[in-house]
Amino acid sequence: MASSGDxxxxxxxxxxxxxxxxxxDDTHLVYFKPSGETHFLNFLSFGLIDVLSEKSLxxxxxxxxxxxxxxLTADDIPKSLLISTLAELDLAxxxxxxxxxxxx
Amino acid sequence: MTEKPIxxxxxGADTSSSExxxxxxxxRISERRQLLTLGAAGLPMMLxxxxxxxxxxxxxxxxxxxxxxxxxxxxxxDGAAWVGTRSIDYVNGKGFEVADIVKFKDKASYVFPSGTVxxxxxxxxxxxxxxxxxxxxxxxxxxFDFESASAELDELMRASFSDQADGIMLASxxxxxxxxxxxxxxxCDEDYVDSGYAYYQINKNTTISPADHLSGSTxxxxxxxxxxxxxxxxAYEASYGNTAGWPGISCIFxxxxxxxxxx
Numbered sequence: 012m013a014s015s016g017d018x019x020x021x022x023x024x025x026x027x028x029x030x031x032x033x034x035x036d037d038t039h040l041v042y043f044k045p046s047g048e049t050h051f052l053n054f055l056s057f058g059l060i061d062v063l064s065e066k067s068l069x070x071x072x073x074x075x076x077x078x079x080x081x082x083l084t085a086d087d088i089p090k091s092l093l094i095s096t097l098a099e100l101d102l103a104x105x106x107x108x109x110x111x112x113x114x115x
Numbered sequence: 116m117t118e119k120p121i122x123x124x125x126x127g128a129d130t131s132s133s134e135x136x137x138x139x140x141x142x143r144i145s146e147r148r149q150l151l152t153l154g155a156a157g158l159p160m161m162l163x164x165x166x167x168x169x170x171x172x173x174x175x176x177x178x179x180x181x182x183x184x185x186x187x188x189x190x191x192x193d194g195a196a197w198v199g200t201r202s203i204d205y206v207n208g209k210g211f212e213v214a215d216i217v218k219f220k221d222k223a224s225y226v227f228p229s230g231t232v233x234x235x236x237x238x239x240x241x242x243x244x245x246x247x248x249x250x251x252x253x254x255x256x257x258x259f260d261f262e263s264a265s266a267e268l269d270e271l272m273r274a275s276f277s278d279q280a281d282g283i284m285l286a287s288x289x290x291x292x293x294x295x296x297x298x299x300x301x302x303c304d305e306d307y308v309d310s311g312y313a314y315y316q317i318n319k320n321t322t323i324s325p326a327d328h329l330s331g332s333t334x335x336x337x338x339x340x341x342x343x344x345x346x347x348x349x350a351y352e353a354s355y356g357n358t359a360g361w362p363g364i365s366c367i368f369x370x371x372x373x374x375x376x377x378x
Binding site: 012037040048049050051053054055056064081082083087088091092095096099100106 | 143144
């Protein structure tokens with residue numbers, strides 16, 4: 012289920028055992044086993060699922076980590092772009108999110 | 116996304132290779148920035164290929180069968196079936212002409228053994244054998260030469276059945292034919308038979324969608340002529356697999372393969 016992603020209480024994750032990927036230059040062909048679909052991901056969208064396969068993150072944590080990973084700045088990768096890309100990945104089933112209960 | 120090829124350096128200068136790597140990384144980051152700018156403007160960051168593995172799997176289910184010629188099917192009370200192209204006349208008040216039935220069986224392209232056809236398609240009424248008098252003097256047996264048939268059958272039995280699918284069918288036809296003299300009312304010396312057979316016809320160019328006869332992942336054939344075709348197709352596939360011959364067998368086979376992949 013796709014969600015807006017713009018929620019600091021949401022934690023995003025991905026399961027690398029669910030897909031197979033092959034890299035071509037700066038893009039990746041990703042075969043997602045549960046749906047049987049093949050996706051063509053650029054460096055950003057693949058970077059997101061790769062990072063989230065290693066560690067579950069909130070949108071803010073993901074925003075920081077992805078900048079470091081690609082030596083880019085927050086201006087280069089607007090948070091809104093991250094959110095819309097996560098929504099695309101969520102629709103394809105490549106990422107999922109869960110809401111973390113805040114401690115009282 | 117295309118990238119200009121990095122040509123090998125031929126200047127011989129030692130520092131050029133590190134400069135090339137630096138340039139390549141700079142260019143890569145620049146390209147990524149451009150891509151991100153397009154992304155911020157709405158360019159999708161991922162695409163789903165239409166020709167995906169899922170599409171291939173689904174296409175296995177969506178195949179259809181178009182009959183290249185008219186198919187006529189004769190079914191007896193035991194669920195045996197003969198498939199051919201000859202017509203069988205039905206005379207109101209009398210029934211099928213026995214000679215037609217004999218010829219149809221004789222010329223059948225495919226013969227399926229007893230038990231193949233489910234009850235839905237078997238005849239409503241079956242004869243009670245009362246005319247089994249073998250010492251009558253009729254000429255019913257004259258149209259069948261037991262000696263020559265037996266010789267042909269022996270020859271077929273000697274042949275390799277594994278690579279003679281048609282031979283097996285022909286042998287089956289002969290066996291059935293031999294048995295027919297006992298149950299076709301031939302001994303009753305009748306020209307017509309009004310029970311014991313159901314006769315179906317599917318027109319040339321009829322398009323059949325086997326997936327329409329699936330319920331979930333199991334076969335659930337519809338109670339019509341196309342359903343009978345599917346039942347016979349499944350019986351053929353069970354014996355011969357994807358061996359060419361039966362119309363549309365590759366379609367049936369692909370669906371069975373698909374169902375196997377899903378289980």
